[in-house]
Amino acid sequence: xxxxxxxxxxxxxxxxxxxxxxxxxxxxxxxxxxxxxxxxxxxxxxxxxxxxxxxxxxxxxxxxxxxxxxxxxxxxxxxxxxxxxxxxxxxxxxxxxxxxxxxxxxxxxxxxxxxxxxxxxxxxxxxxxxxxxxxxxxxxxxxxxxxxxxxxxxxxxxxxxxxxxxxxxxxxxxxxxxxxxxxxxxxxxxxxxxxxxxxxxxxxxxxxxxxxxxxxxxxxxxxxxxxxxxxxxxxxxxxxxxxxxxxxxxxxxxxxxxxxxxxxxxxxxxxxxxxxxxxxxxxxxxxxxxxxxxxxxxxxxxxxxxxxxxxxxxxxxxxxxxxxxxxxxxxxx
Amino acid sequence: xxxxxxxxxxxxxxxxxxxxxxxxxxxxxxxxxxxxxxxxxxxxxxxxxxxxxxxxxxxxxxxxxxxxxxxxxxxxxxxxxxxxxxxxxxxxxxxxxxxxxxxxxxxxxxxxxxxxxxxxxxxxxxxxxxxxxxxxxxxxxxxxxxxxxxxxxxxxxxxxxxxxxxxxxxxxxxxxxxxxxxxxxxxxxxxxxxxxxxxxxxxxxxxxxxxxxxxxxxxxxxxxxxxxxxxxxxxxxxxxxxxxxxxxxxxxxxxxxxxxxxxxxxxxxxxxxxxxxxxxxxxxxxxxxxxxxxxxxxxxxxxxxxxxxxxxxxxxxxxxxxxxxxxxxxxxx
Numbered sequence: 216x217x218x219x220x221x222x223x224x225x226x227x228x229x230x231x232x233x234x235x236x237x238x239x240x241x242x243x244x245x246x247x248x249x250x251x252x253x254x255x256x257x258x259x260x261x262x263x264x265x266x267x268x269x270x271x272x273x274x275x276x277x278x279x280x281x282x283x284x285x286x287x288x289x290x291x292x293x294x295x296x297x298x299x300x301x302x303x304x305x306x307x308x309x310x311x312x313x314x315x316x317x318x319x320x321x322x323x324x325x326x327x328x329x330x331x332x333x334x335x336x337x338x339x340x341x342x343x344x345x346x347x348x349x350x351x352x353x354x355x356x357x358x359x360x361x362x363x364x365x366x367x368x369x370x371x372x373x374x375x376x377x378x379x380x381x382x383x384x385x386x387x388x389x390x391x392x393x394x395x396x397x398x399x400x401x402x403x404x405x406x407x408x409x410x411x412x413x414x415x416x417x418x419x420x421x422x423x424x425x426x427x428x429x430x431x432x433x434x435x436x437x438x439x440x441x442x443x444x445x446x447x448x449x450x451x452x453x454x455x456x457x458x459x460x461x462x463x464x465x466x467x468x469x470x471x472x473x474x475x476x477x478x479x480x481x482x483x484x485x486x487x488x489x490x491x492x493x494x495x496x497x498x499x500x501x502x503x504x505x506x507x508x509x510x511x512x513x514x515x516x517x518x519x520x521x522x523x524x525x526x527x528x529x530x531x532x533x534x535x536x537x538x539x540x541x542x543x544x545x546x547x548x
Numbered sequence: 549x550x551x552x553x554x555x556x557x558x559x560x561x562x563x564x565x566x567x568x569x570x571x572x573x574x575x576x577x578x579x580x581x582x583x584x585x586x587x588x589x590x591x592x593x594x595x596x597x598x599x600x601x602x603x604x605x606x607x608x609x610x611x612x613x614x615x616x617x618x619x620x621x622x623x624x625x626x627x628x629x630x631x632x633x634x635x636x637x638x639x640x641x642x643x644x645x646x647x648x649x650x651x652x653x654x655x656x657x658x659x660x661x662x663x664x665x666x667x668x669x670x671x672x673x674x675x676x677x678x679x680x681x682x683x684x685x686x687x688x689x690x691x692x693x694x695x696x697x698x699x700x701x702x703x704x705x706x707x708x709x710x711x712x713x714x715x716x717x718x719x720x721x722x723x724x725x726x727x728x729x730x731x732x733x734x735x736x737x738x739x740x741x742x743x744x745x746x747x748x749x750x751x752x753x754x755x756x757x758x759x760x761x762x763x764x765x766x767x768x769x770x771x772x773x774x775x776x777x778x779x780x781x782x783x784x785x786x787x788x789x790x791x792x793x794x795x796x797x798x799x800x801x802x803x804x805x806x807x808x809x810x811x812x813x814x815x816x817x818x819x820x821x822x823x824x825x826x827x828x829x830x831x832x833x834x835x836x837x838x839x840x841x842x843x844x845x846x847x848x849x850x851x852x853x854x855x856x857x858x859x860x861x862x863x864x865x866x867x868x869x870x871x872x873x874x875x876x877x878x879x880x881x
Contacts, residue, residue: 288740291740324736324738325735325736352797353797354793354796354797354800355800356800365735368735368742368743369743369744400786402658402698402701402781402782402785402786403657403658403841405657407624409701409782410701410702410782411702432785432786432789433785433786433787433788433789433790433792433793434789434790434792434793434821434842435793436786436789436790436793437790437793437794437796437797438793438796446786448735449735449742449743449783450782450783450786452735452765452766453733453735453765453766453769453779453783453786453787454766454786454787454790455766456765456766456767456769457766457767457769457770457787457790457791458790458794459766459767460687460766460767460768460769460770460771461770461791461794463687463770463771464685464686464687464770465798466687467687467688467689472811475808475811478805478808488767508736509767
C-alpha cells in the first residue's frame with residue numbers, strides 16, 4: 216500500500232517547530248512506512264531540529280518545503296490564502312490542491328485554515344459552511360461525533376441543519392452505521408427551550424433528517440444516546456475543551472496517589488486531547504485536519520495517526536463529505 | 549441562631565414529589581435545626597410520601613403549602629407568575645416576597661423561576677438580566693465561578709459585561725477575595741477570536757472591569773487561572789452539564805474495578821452534580837436557587853445545604869447581589 220502523503224504545517228502550533236518535528240519523528244517510529252511527511256515552514260529551524268534529533272531521512276520519507284513568508288497578524292482569516300501564498304499553512308493546502316499530498320494538517324488558526332481550504336479546495340456540493348467534527352467517547356464504550364467544534368462561532372439555523380447532514384454522512388462512513396441518531400444540543404429537552412435559531416433548526420430537522428432524535432443536553436453528550444451531536448462552533452469548542460480541563464482536574468484529584476493516577480490516566484487515555492490530535496473539516500473537498508493550537512509533540516503524533524486513518528478508511532472522500540444524500544447527482548461536477 | 553426558612557418547590561423536578569420529600573428528610577437528618585422547610589405542592593402526594601417515610605414532623609420544622617394549580621405547558625415563562633399564582637413555583641417566591649421564608653429553591657423550569665423571581669422580588673439596581681452562577685472546582689484545589697449557566701440563552705455584550713460585575717461581587721462576598729480575576733470565555737485567546745458580541749464585551753471589560761484578565765478557553769475553565777468566568781447561558785449550561793457527563797464516563801471507565809471506582813468517586817465527589825445541588829440567581833432581590841431539573845434526592849439534600857449556607861453567609865444580600873460598586877448609592881431605594 217502506498218504511504219499516505221501528508222503536508223504538515225510546521226509553524227502552526229503555539230509551541231512552534233520543535234514540537235512538530237518531535238511529533239512527526241515519533242509518528243515515524245510508530246507507523247513506519249504508512250506515511251510520508253512534507254513539513255512546510257522556515258527551512259533553517261526545521262533542519263536544525265532534525266539535526267538535533269539525529270534524523271538523516273530528509274528526501275526519503277521526510278521532505279521540507281521552505282515557506283519564507285509569515286502571516287501578518289492583522290490579515291483577516293479569509294484574506295490569508297491570497298495575501299500570504301508562501302506561508303506554511305497556505306503551502307500545505309496548495310500542495311494538496313496540486314496533488315502532491317493526500318491530506319493536510321495544521322495546528323494554526325482555525326479560521327485561516329478553513330478559509331484557505333474552502334478557497335483552494337472548494338466546498339462539497341450543497342454545503343453551507345464546513346464544520347470541524349470531533350469524535351468523543353461515550354459512557355457505553357462507543358464513540359459519538361460532536362460538530363461544529365470551532366469553525367463557525369455564529370450559526371444560523373440552516374448551518375446547524377447542514378452540520379446534521381455532514382455529521383450523519385461522516386458517521387455512516389466512519390462507523391458503517393445505517394442510520395446515525397442525530398441530536399441537537401440545547402439547554403433542555405422540552406420543545407420551548409433554547410434560542411430561536413435552535414427552535415428553527417429543530418423544526419427543519421424534524422422534517423428533513425431521518426435519524427433525528429430531538430434535543431440533547433450537555434449532560435448526555437457523552438452518554439451514547441446520540442451518534443451525532445450538532446451545535447454551533449462556539450459551544451462545541453467550549454464543551455470539547457472543558458473535557459480537557461476535566462482531564463487535568465482528574466489528574467490533580469489523584470495526584471497524591473501515583474499508582475492510582477497511573478491506572479486512571481491509562482484507562483482514560485481516550486479522553487486526553489493529546490490522543491485525538493486533530494479533527495477533520497467536513498464539507499471541504501479534501502482531507503484537511505485541524506490540530507489543537509496548544510498541541511504537544513504527542514498530539515502531533517496522534518494527529519498524524521488520525522490523518523493516516525482518515526485517508527485509509529476513505530471516510531472523507533477526495534471530493535468531500537457533505538453532499539446531501541438527496542443531492543447525490545450534484546457530485547457530478 | 550434562628551433556622552433558615554426555605555420554600556421548596558415539591559413539584560419542580562422531573563422526578564416529582566417523592567424525590568423532593570426524600571431529599572428534604574435527608575437534609576433534616578444532616579443539618580437538623582439549621583432549617584425549616586415549607587414544601588409547596590399538591591398536599592395529598594406530599595402527605596403520602598411523608599407518611600411512607602414515617603415522618604410526623606408536619607407543623608414542627610416541616611410545613612406543607614397546598615398548591616392546587618398546575619402550570620399549563622403553553623404558558624410562556626414570563627406569564628406564569630401572573631397566570632398561575634397558585635402553582636408551586638410561584639407560591640414559593642410569593643411566600644418569600646411576603647417574608648414567610650428566607651429563600652426559595654426549585655428544580656422547575658429556569659425561565660419560569662427567573663421570570664417569577666424578577667417580577668415578584670425585583671432585580672437588583674443596575675442589573676440588566678439576572679444570571680445563574682455555578683461554583684466549579686479548580687485544578688489547584690480552589691473554586692471558580694461560572695456564569696451564566698442557563699438563565700440567558702441569547703446575550704448581548706452588555707449582558708456579558710453585567711455578568712462580570714455580578715460574578716465579581718458575588719465572588720468577593722463568597723471567597724472574601726479583594727479583586728477576583730474575571731475572564732471572558734472565548735474559542736481562543738487572540739484578540740481577533742470570537743463573535744462580535746464577544747469582541748464588544750471584551751473591549752468594555754478592558755475599560756470597566758478592574759479584575760479583567762481577558763479571554764479564557766474552555767480548556768482553562770477549571771484551571772484556576774480565573775476566579776470568575778463569564779459566558780452566555782447556553783454555553784455555560786452546556787459546559788456545566790458536560791462535566792456531569794464526564795463524571796458518568798469516569799465511573800464507566802473504572803467500573804471493572806470496584807475498589808478503584810469507590811476511591812475515585814469519593815475523591816472526585818465535588819464534581820458530582822448531586823453534590824452541588826442548586827445554583828443561585830444573581831441580580832435578583834432575594835435568595836432564589838435553581839436545582840437541576842433531573843435532581844435526585846441527594847441533589848435536593850445538597851440544594852438545601854447550599855441554600856442554608858447562602859443565607860447564613862449573607863453572600864447574597866436580601867436586596868440582591870449585583871449593584872455595580874460604582875453605583876452603590878442606588879442601593880438606597
